[in-house]
Amino acid sequence: MINVVIFGPPGAGKGTQSDKLIQKYGFVHISTGDLFRWHTKNETALGKRVKEIMNSGALVPDEITIAMLKEELDKNPKAAGFLFDGFPRTVPQAEALDKFMKENGSAIHHVIALDVTEEEVRSRIAKRRTIENRADDEDEKLNKRIMEYFGKTIHVLPYYEKQNRLKTINGIGSVEKISGEIAQALDAK
Numbered sequence: 047m048i049n050v051v052i053f054g055p056p057g058a059g060k061g062t063q064s065d066k067l068i069q070k071y072g073f074v075h076i077s078t079g080d081l082f083r084w085h086t087k088n089e090t091a092l093g094k095r096v097k098e099i100m101n102s103g104a105l106v107p108d109e110i111t112i113a114m115l116k117e118e119l120d121k122n123p124k125a126a127g128f129l130f131d132g133f134p135r136t137v138p139q140a141e142a143l144d145k146f147m148k149e150n151g152s153a154i155h156h157v158i159a160l161d162v163t164e165e166e167v168r169s170r171i172a173k174r175r176t177i178e179n180r181a182d183d184e185d186e187k188l189n190k191r192i193m194e195y196f197g198k199t200i201h202v203l204p205y206y207e208k209q210n211r212l213k214t215i216n217g218i219g220s221v222e223k224i225s226g227e228i229a230q231a232l233d234a235k
């Protein structure tokens with residue numbers, strides 16, 4: 047079984063495509079955004095530490111994020127394959143993920159990057175905001191999240207590209223077309 051990272055800016059369609067991939071391949075889905083939202087909603091100690099940071103649209107410090115991720119991996123020792131969504135967002139996170147996978151005799155096999163322009167992302171999130179009412183979808187916070195992505199997170203791509211693990215997929219088009227292209231990339235040797 048394979049381990050996959052799905053990568054892209056906020057609003058790229060990572061969540062939608064993750065659902066499709068889970069159905070098709072049976073991945074254990076690890077979304078650090080969902081995990082942080084669970085912690086803040088349930089007011090855990092971790093949730094209290096990250097609430098303000100998340101609501102500002104900034105990245106949670108690596109130390110906290112990596113520790114939470116590791117805990118989640120340890121909860122799923124028998125997973126046939128993982129789908130990482132929203133992680134890694136920094137190079138230290140990518141290095142930590144490789145280390146954890148290696149310790150379990152495994153690896154990250156594919157990184158699927160959804161390529162979507164900043165303009166498209168902004169228009170999609172404006173629509174989503176009216177439906178989901180996510181606290182971090184407000185203008186100022188949204189700007190911060192987009193800046194975090196195009197300023198910091200995007201630097202993770204060369205890390206994977208150098209190791210030949212990166213597959214860039216055009217994230218604009220129908221959900222089916224995009225999921226078909228992702229499946230093709232995962233099924234290719």
Ligand code: ADP
Pocket residue numbers: 055056057060078079080082099100101103104105106107111131132133134135136139182191
């Ligand atoms: P997006 O809309 O960008 O897909 P997510 O739902 O993945 O957002 O994450 C929401 C928020 O959770 C981020 O803005 C950030 O504050 C925090 N977060 C999630 N994953 C990470 C990570 N890997 N590193 C740091 N912060 C993270």
